[in-house]
Structure formats: structure tokens, C-alpha cells
Amino acid sequence: MxxxxxxxxxxxATRLDEAVFEAMTPCYFENYAVATSEFGYSQGLEARETLAEARAAIASVLGADPEEFIFTSGSTESSNLALKGVAKALGTKKGKHIIVSKIEDFPVLQSARALEKQGFEVDYLNVDDYGFVRLDQLESLLRPDTILVSVQHANHEIGTVQDLGTIGRLCSAKNVLFHTDATHTFTRLPLDVRRIKVDLITVSAHTLHGPKGIGGLYVRRGTPLEKIADGGFQEFNLRAGLENIPGAVGFAKAVSLVxxxxxxxxxxxxxxxxxxxxxxxxxxxxxxxxxxxxxxxxxxxxxxxxxxxxxxxxxxxxxxxxxxxxxxxxxxxxxxxxxxxxxxxxxxxxxxxxxxxxxxxxxxxxxxxxxxxxxxxxxxxxxxxxxxxxx
Amino acid sequence: MxxxxxxxxxxxATRLDEAVFEAMTPCYFENYAVATSEFGYSQGLEARETLAEARAAIASVLGADPEEFIFTSGSTESSNLALKGVAKALGTKKGKHIIVSKIEDFPVLQSARALEKQGFEVDYLNVDDYGFVRLDQLESLLRPDTILVSVQHANHEIGTVQDLGTIGRLCSAKNVLFHTDATHTFTRLPLDVRRIKVDLITVSAHTLHGPKGIGGLYVRRGTPLEKIADGGFQEFNLRAGLENIPGAVGFAKAVSLVxxxxxxxxxxxxxxxxxxxxxxxxxxxxxxxxxxxxxxxxxxxxxxxxxxxxxxxxxxxxxxxxxxxxxxxxxxxxxxxxxxxxxxxxxxxxxxxxxxxxxxxxxxxxxxxxxxxxxxxxxxxxxxxxxxxxx
CATH class of the missing domain: 3.90.1150.10 (Aspartate Aminotransferase, domain 1)
Incomplete structure (x- = not known):
């Protein structure tokens, strides 16, 4: 058909690359132990090392340390965690004000709306005719109780690439956390956290010929973030759930192929x-x-x-x-x-x-x-x- | 090694079955369209049908209709959604009292603890020397403001199988929703929602030689449940996120092999x-x-x-x-x-x-x-x- x-x-961009498939295959049939079992036996340790290698490979593309990158089930979960996790961590401490652009993809927009229902106040940034967020408006909206700004790296529909450097500097100057949804730019456009002051980055494997069902979130060291998926202590205790090692390995391979x-x-x-x-x-x-x-x-x-x-x-x-x-x-x-x-x-x-x-x-x-x-x-x-x- | x-x-139980692998493969290379695109073109419709078939096959094993089963990233997410989704739907309407057993796995236990921090009241059911929950205690704990009971089908460590029929009847008599974590029993022990009055069931593919990163939640028709992963309208608007069709197909195949x-x-x-x-x-x-x-x-x-x-x-x-x-x-x-x-x-x-x-x-x-x-x-x-x- x-x-x-x-x-x-x-x-x-979703068709799996054959090389990704080949990289994932041993995780299904040979190295399939549970990574959290490393305490008990050597296959668990092997699984854990495989996961750590995948994590390090992806983090390095962002200029990040392995400990600053966690795996999730995809970009929807990553953006939910970024917005709601910061809201949980700072809502009762620093404030309840959040700024997102009007042209964010649904995970960010709907997470913002869910937070509004919980008493958070959200401002929606305007964009110009090309889709660039109004930087003057952003600057004027930043307040002492602003806890997070979320502006996508590039738009999912019209492709417009935002000026993350300037947005990061504006946020940083006011001590406000900055999240970007880089689902549609990761590996396609450079983004280095040593040069751009962004604190949280949503990425996914499905936009770069990697597997579906796996994504990730960059979390700058020290960023206040509370987990939203409760259970085990996986992913540096920021995301509970059995590690999807085939997915992580496929994601890392997909990244390496671009x-x-x-x-x-x-x-x-x-x-x-x-x-x-x-x-x-x-x-x-x-x-x-x-x-x-x-x-x-x-x-x-x-x-x-x-x-x-x-x-x-x-x-x-x-x-x-x-x-x-x-x-x-x-x-x-x-x-x-x-x-x-x-x-x-x-x-x-x-x-x-x-x-x-x-x-x-x-x-x-x-x-x-x-x-x-x-x-x-x-x-x-x-x-x-x-x-x-x-x- | x-x-x-x-x-x-x-x-x-985690090693992938070769037949599952074979069932998943075409979803990577041939039928890889996005299921939500069916409006636009025929490959999207094909993807959507593939997903619907996988859903129907899994639901039928539980005696459920396809519309009563949603895919998630695994049992951790399923249990989080069951507990927090009911809490969101009923917390301000019916009450804030929840009952879970003391020997639940971490996704249920930690979700309950997270709800406690939000002002919900949780009672932890005792078990006897074999791990059976105290049914007399359960009965005495049910109150008009109880919104949910969560007792696992069988224990993840000691294998004890609970009497879900009786627990379901006790809950039903008091009009209380009943969730069970069936991660370690699905397909291994019978569980039919036409015979057992259970409203929410957590299942996962990784315990039956299916892929990691895919699970599901049975939601009895009419069960008050609010989504916790915000974004798109996937999974009957109960779980946002790009559909993991290879995972869903692998899950269905794994179920069929038991x-x-x-x-x-x-x-x-x-x-x-x-x-x-x-x-x-x-x-x-x-x-x-x-x-x-x-x-x-x-x-x-x-x-x-x-x-x-x-x-x-x-x-x-x-x-x-x-x-x-x-x-x-x-x-x-x-x-x-x-x-x-x-x-x-x-x-x-x-x-x-x-x-x-x-x-x-x-x-x-x-x-x-x-x-x-x-x-x-x-x-x-x-x-x-x-x-x-x-x-």
C-alpha cells in the first residue's frame, strides 16, 4: 500500500534509519537487562553502561554533561515536565507567572493552560508577521514573580527560528528560567547550552529518523525541577519508569547520523x-x-x-x-x-x-x-x- | 558478554520475542505515517487503522471495548494517570480520600504520596503474612468521600494474587472507583472486566516479551478521569503525545503469543x-x-x-x-x-x-x-x- x-x-522525518534499527536490535535480544538492577548482577551493569553511553552521546550534541540530560517518552512528556516541574518547584516559592509564545506547539500551550487552571498566571507572547516573538514585549512582561519563559527554538508549522540567544539573555538578566521546545530543530540547527543561556530543552527522536516513544529533556545543573512521573528513582530521580534502553540507543544513533x-x-x-x-x-x-x-x-x-x-x-x-x-x-x-x-x-x-x-x-x-x-x-x-x- | x-x-520476561520484532518492523519502514494525519492522506489512515487493531486486540483480552483502552509509555505512566487523573476529576467534587495497599509497587505508592502533598488523604491497607490485603479493614475504611481504591492484581516481589472480585464488589457497593496494577499478571492470569468490577487497569508490554516504552490503561466507560499529559488530542483525549505505533503493534503481538x-x-x-x-x-x-x-x-x-x-x-x-x-x-x-x-x-x-x-x-x-x-x-x-x- x-x-x-x-x-x-x-x-x-519519521521513517526509521536502518542503522538505527541495527543499533537497537541487540538491546532486544542480548543486552536486555533492567538498568536499575546493576546492584545485583553484571548484565544490569552492562545495561546501565549502555544507557549512560546513549545519554552522554546525546547530551554532548547540546554541549551538556550527561547528568544534565534525562530520557522521557517523547517531546510531549518533556515539555509537560519542563513547565509543570518548574511550576511545582517554584510556584509556592518564587511566584506563579509564566510566559509562553502564542505559537508554541500543543504540549507547551496546553501545559500552560493546565497550569492556569491551577492558579498560575500565563502571558502569551505575540509574534510578528514572520512568526518572531516580540522581544520588546517579552522584556516588558518579565516580573519578579515570573518563574519561566517558554519559547520554541523553531516553529513546527512555519519553521521560523527564534533568537534564543537574546531571549536567554533577557531571561537570565531577570533571573528567570528559560525553556525551549527544540523538537523540530535538534541536530538540524546548532544549539549549545554553553553559548545560549537556556535552562530546559525538549528534544525527540521521532523528528530525526529515530524511534517513536523516546525523547529527552536537557535540565541545566541546579535548575529547580520537581518530577511529575512518580514511582522509581530512574533518570536522576526526575522521571520514574523502566528505562527504554532500545529507544535510548536508537535515539543516540539517530543523532549521530545527522x-x-x-x-x-x-x-x-x-x-x-x-x-x-x-x-x-x-x-x-x-x-x-x-x-x-x-x-x-x-x-x-x-x-x-x-x-x-x-x-x-x-x-x-x-x-x-x-x-x-x-x-x-x-x-x-x-x-x-x-x-x-x-x-x-x-x-x-x-x-x-x-x-x-x-x-x-x-x-x-x-x-x-x-x-x-x-x-x-x-x-x-x-x-x-x-x-x-x-x- | x-x-x-x-x-x-x-x-x-523482558527479552523481546522474535515474532514481536517481526511485527514491529514494518511500522518502522513501511507504515510509519502519523496516525493523527488521517484527515490529509491515506497513509495516515492506514497508520490509524494499524493502531486501532492493536488497541482492539489488547482490549479484548481484558473483555473491554477498544474505546476503553489507551496506550501510555508504560505502567508507571498508567498508574500515575489512574491515581492523579481520578484525583483531578473527583478531588473537588466528591472527596479527597484514597485507599492503597501497603505493598503496591512504586508508581502507585509514590503517586499516592504525591497526592498527599496536594492535600489528599491516603489510607494504606495492611496485608497478612502472605501479602493478602485485609478485606475487613478495606470495608471499614471506605467513606462517602473515598474516590479511589488501588490494589494490585498481584505483587511484583512475592507474587501474591489478590481477590479482585471481592475488592471490586466492596468498592462498587460504596460507589468507589477501583484501580488495579496488573503489570505482573496481564495475560498470565485471567482478568475480565465483565466479571470483575474494576474501573482502571495498568498493564505493560515489558513483562510479556514485548517492547519497553509502551504500556496501557484500561478505563471503564464513564470513569471520571482527567488527562495528566497535556498537548494533542490523542488516545481519546486522555493522553497527549505522538502515537508509538511500533510499540503498540509489538504490545499486541506480545499479548497474542501468551x-x-x-x-x-x-x-x-x-x-x-x-x-x-x-x-x-x-x-x-x-x-x-x-x-x-x-x-x-x-x-x-x-x-x-x-x-x-x-x-x-x-x-x-x-x-x-x-x-x-x-x-x-x-x-x-x-x-x-x-x-x-x-x-x-x-x-x-x-x-x-x-x-x-x-x-x-x-x-x-x-x-x-x-x-x-x-x-x-x-x-x-x-x-x-x-x-x-x-x-
Whole structure:
């Protein structure tokens, strides 16, 4: 069923790399002991060493020490832990004020809303037309009782990369913790905690050809954080639960496979798609910043057409793309990201997100653009929106 | 390093079955779309169907409908969700009183303690010498403001199987929700929600040769439960996070591989070990009930010897067993389970837990007993505890 399909949606980055699979396999059949059992016997110690190596390898990419990185079940759990764990640690001590951007992904946004129900006060930062958070607004919102700022490294829909250095400095100057959701940038864009003053970083394996069900959270040494998953004392007593060692090993392997050359190649695919679409299809808007965007993301609005119609028609040609965010594509509501960057409903509903991964090729880009041009032309002919727009 | 080793600890049940591996593989390389994308394209729909099939297969083993079973990252998360989710849903409506047994595993016990810190009142049920909860005490503790009772199906250390039918009836009569942690019994012992009035059940794949990092929670239709992992709307809006479809498929496959014949075989291994140890080694106590115990568990105390010394010596022969619980084996504290069943410190510290899995054989049992007899004899010769005891 899935042969000859072209994935240019989230799944493009989700296909497991064969080398990751090979790295995970021994953890299933040979080195499968429980890491917390090292007290009793040598296989447990071996398992523990395997886990420690995976942890160290991932932490080092962030410029962090192994003790500053914990494994979780994915980026949703990581962001929940970052927001709620800081709230638990500081809510009764320092204050109940939190700042997040309006265009965060759902784990951050919904964790913030859950905290509001518990009596925390949340300010939602505005963004400009390209999706950059308003730094002047951030500065004016920071208060003595602010405990956390959460701004994503790059947006999951429009790819806009935030200025984490400046945000980190603003937070640090006011002694406020800073969390960033780097789910869509980890290994694709540099992020070094020795240079950027960020205290908590959400990462995940599923965006870089690693396994699903494993993610992580960087926690700068000394950061006040209380665990939210109670049980055993795993992960430096910050996250209870049997260690998913195959997942951790697969995550580390996936991280090791990303190269600068690959990121440059993804950027070429992205730019080729954007340039060709703009050249061949009239009335198209690129959403997000042309330069400061993740190498693997393109987001385009096709005016006078529904994104939903485009995705359904592309599907008939075996091409997978997304409209709206993955979490939200079951709903017909307009994307909160598109609305926050000043898009009207038409631009929001006509937006298509392309995600590039290791297995995409330039030939696929050419084929997708060609197919897209045909589809958009046909849809505009029959669209009531098109007729209203006079196209 | 791990060849010719004998696993009779938790890891015995953790080794992945090859058939599970084969079932998971296509989810990595072929059917790897994001299940929430079904709105946009057919691969997403395919992924969604795969997930639904896995869900239905697991739910049916519990006698449940697919809509009553959600996937989580493992039993720790499931138990956290059960306790904290009910507390969130009912804490301000019905009351703040919770009852758990003293011998629960850490996810339940520590979630209960976390709720105590939030103002909930928790009663800890006593158990008798075999580890059975005191049903008369349970009945007398149930109050109009009791929102939840959590009693495990069977104990993780001593294997004692609770009378869930009676506990369910007592709870139901007082309109109190009942959660059970069935991590160590799922598929090994029957549990049917059409016959037992239990509202929430924690299960996991890692105890039945399935993958790590995936578990589940049965939630009886209509049970008041609020999500604790915020983000997307996955899992009937009860658990946010990208669906771990390979994990779910592996879990379902693992469930399908367990047979009554296998459970009978595990019971034979267990009984053979217990009988031989008792016949060949003096001063041994079987911990837990001889009959009402999980087929895969034996727990024996060797008097006048430290369990720690036995495990270390067995390790030199390549044999892995546990002392205390997996979560606790890093600590030198006595097991809370052993203390609750009236064990003194000596009996607690001299206890060894054996867990049997699909790959254990009768020959391994004979070899382990023989080795154990030698080790215990030698240790007793040099043990100050042994001399005090006059052995």
C-alpha cells in the first residue's frame, strides 16, 4: 500500500534509519537487562553502561554533561515536565507567572493552560508577521514573580527560528528560567547550552529518523525541577519508569547520523520547492521567514484554495503533505500559528506544510511541484473562493 | 558478554520475542505515517487503522471495548494517570480520600504520596503474612468521600494474587472507583472486566516479551478521569503525545503469543524451583502464598545469609536473580513488601526473587538450584549471622 508514495509531511522525518534499527536490535535480544538492577548482577551493569553511553552521546550534541540530560517518552512528556516541574518547584516559592509564545506547539500551550487552571498566571507572547516573538514585549512582561519563559527554538508549522540567544539573555538578566521546545530543530540547527543561556530543552527522536516513544529533556545543573512521573528513582530521580534502553540507543544513533551535509541538502530541497512553486503557481505566499527557518520546512499558502482540498488531491497522486499542525489536522479549526502571524482564515486554510527528510530527493520535489501546479489550477477553476477573488 | 547467562530476574520476561520484532518492523519502514494525519492522506489512515487493531486486540483480552483502552509509555505512566487523573476529576467534587495497599509497587505508592502533598488523604491497607490485603479493614475504611481504591492484581516481589472480585464488589457497593496494577499478571492470569468490577487497569508490554516504552490503561466507560499529559488530542483525549505505533503493534503481538500452555509451563518451572530449593537447602522460607501466586514468580528467604551476597555469587556463575524490587535494588533499604508481610530485617535482606519467562528451561532450574545450594552452604559457613543463628 505504501510503495511509491512520496512523504513530504511529518512522516518524512519519521521513517526509521536502518542503522538505527541495527543499533537497537541487540538491546532486544542480548543486552536486555533492567538498568536499575546493576546492584545485583553484571548484565544490569552492562545495561546501565549502555544507557549512560546513549545519554552522554546525546547530551554532548547540546554541549551538556550527561547528568544534565534525562530520557522521557517523547517531546510531549518533556515539555509537560519542563513547565509543570518548574511550576511545582517554584510556584509556592518564587511566584506563579509564566510566559509562553502564542505559537508554541500543543504540549507547551496546553501545559500552560493546565497550569492556569491551577492558579498560575500565563502571558502569551505575540509574534510578528514572520512568526518572531516580540522581544520588546517579552522584556516588558518579565516580573519578579515570573518563574519561566517558554519559547520554541523553531516553529513546527512555519519553521521560523527564534533568537534564543537574546531571549536567554533577557531571561537570565531577570533571573528567570528559560525553556525551549527544540523538537523540530535538534541536530538540524546548532544549539549549545554553553553559548545560549537556556535552562530546559525538549528534544525527540521521532523528528530525526529515530524511534517513536523516546525523547529527552536537557535540565541545566541546579535548575529547580520537581518530577511529575512518580514511582522509581530512574533518570536522576526526575522521571520514574523502566528505562527504554532500545529507544535510548536508537535515539543516540539517530543523532549521530545527522550531518551538516545532510542539513545543507535538506535546505536545498526546501529552497528548490519554494522557488519552483513561486515561479510556477500564481498567488502563493511563503509563510514564515525566508532565511531564518529550519532546513526541513516549507509552508505555503495557495490563495483561493482550501489546503484540505490540496492534500486530498495530492493524496490521489500518492503524495503526503500536511495542512495545519499534526495534532490539529483532525480538526477544521484554523491553525493557531497561522492566525497568530496575522493570517486571515483564507490564508490559514490554504496553507500547506512540507517537511523534508533523509529519504526525499530532488526528483520528488520536481514531481510534487508539477503535480501541485496542476491541482491548484484545477481547484481554482471550480473554487467559489477563486471566482470571488476574480482568478 | 551475555551469552550462556541465565536470566531468572525481571529481565527473563523482558527479552523481546522474535515474532514481536517481526511485527514491529514494518511500522518502522513501511507504515510509519502519523496516525493523527488521517484527515490529509491515506497513509495516515492506514497508520490509524494499524493502531486501532492493536488497541482492539489488547482490549479484548481484558473483555473491554477498544474505546476503553489507551496506550501510555508504560505502567508507571498508567498508574500515575489512574491515581492523579481520578484525583483531578473527583478531588473537588466528591472527596479527597484514597485507599492503597501497603505493598503496591512504586508508581502507585509514590503517586499516592504525591497526592498527599496536594492535600489528599491516603489510607494504606495492611496485608497478612502472605501479602493478602485485609478485606475487613478495606470495608471499614471506605467513606462517602473515598474516590479511589488501588490494589494490585498481584505483587511484583512475592507474587501474591489478590481477590479482585471481592475488592471490586466492596468498592462498587460504596460507589468507589477501583484501580488495579496488573503489570505482573496481564495475560498470565485471567482478568475480565465483565466479571470483575474494576474501573482502571495498568498493564505493560515489558513483562510479556514485548517492547519497553509502551504500556496501557484500561478505563471503564464513564470513569471520571482527567488527562495528566497535556498537548494533542490523542488516545481519546486522555493522553497527549505522538502515537508509538511500533510499540503498540509489538504490545499486541506480545499479548497474542501468551498461551495457557505457556503459563502452565512457567508454573511448573516455578514449582520445581520451590520444591527443589526447600528439599535441598535448610532454613528456607517461601514468601507469599504457595497457591495464589503468579505463575512466573518465586520468592525465597535464605536465613542467616544476605540476599545481596547470594545474587553477587550467583552472578559469578552467570545467573541473574533479584533481591528486593527492581526499583529498589539500588538501595540497601529493606523491601517495603517484605516488611509489610511481617518479615523481620533478616528475612527481608535474605530474600531472593526469581522471575520466569518464555526462554527459561527445566535444565536451568536444576542448575540454579544446585548452584544456589553450594553458595548458601558456603556463605553460611562464613556468615556472622549464621554463627549467631547456630547453623
Amino acid at each position: 505504501t510503495e511509491n508514495k512520496i512523504y513530504m509531511d511529518n512522516a518524512a 550531518t551538516e551535509e545532510e542539513n545543507a541538502r535538506l535546505k536545498d530541497l526546501r529552497d528548490q520547492l519554494i522557488e519552483q512553486v513561486v515561479a510556477k503557481i500564481p498567488l502563493v505566499t511563503l509563510n514564515g521567514d525566508p532565511q531564518k527557518r529550519t532546513p526541513q520546512n516549507a509552508n505555503l499558502s495557495f490563495h483561493h484554495v482550501e489546503g484540505e482540498s490540496i492534500t486530498l488531491h495530492l493524496d490521489m497522486y500518492g503524495i503526503a503533505v500536511s495542512t495545519g499542525s499534526a495534532c490539529f489536522s483532525r480538526s477544521l479549526e484554523a491553525s493557531h500559528v497561522m492566525m497568530a502571524i496575522g493570517g486571515d482564515h483564507e490564508r490559514a486554510h490554504g496553507s500547506i506544510r512540507f517537511t523534508f527528510g533523509r529519504y526525499n530527493t530532488m526528483e520528488e520535489v520536481d514531481l510534487v511541484v508539477e503535480t501541485l501546479a496542476k491541482i491548484v489550477e484545477n481547484l481554482r477553476k471550480i473554487s467559489p473562493l477563486g471566482k470571488q477573488g476574480g482568478v | 551475555t551469552e550462556n547467562k541465565i536470566y531468572m530476574d525481571n529481565a527473563a 498461551t495457557e500452555e505457556e503459563n502452565a509451563r512457567l508454573k511448573d518451572l516455578r514449582d520445581q524451583l520451590i520444591e527443589q530449593v526447600v528439599a535441598k537447602i535448610p532454613l528456607v522460607t517461601l514468601n507469599g502464598d504457595p497457591q495464589k501466586r503468579t505463575p512466573q514468580n518465586a520468592n525465597l528467604s535464605f536465613h542467616h545469609v544476605e540476599g545481596e551476597s547470594i545474587t553477587l555469587h550467583l552472578d559469578m556463575y552467570g545467573i541473574a536473580v533479584s533481591t528486593g524490587s527492581a526499583c529498589f535494588s539500588r538501595s540497601l533499604e529493606a523491601s517495603h513488601v517484605m516488611m509489610a508481610i511481617g518479615g523481620d530485617h533478616e528475612r527481608a535482606h535474605g530474600s531472593i526473587r526469581f522471575t520466569f519467562g518464555r526462554y527459561n528451561t527445566m535444565e536451568e532450574v536444576d542448575l540454579v538450584v544446585e548452584t544456589l545450594a553450594k553458595i548458601v552452604e558456603n556463605l553460611r559457613k562464613i556468615s556472622p549471622l549464621g554463627k549467631q543463628g547456630g547453623v
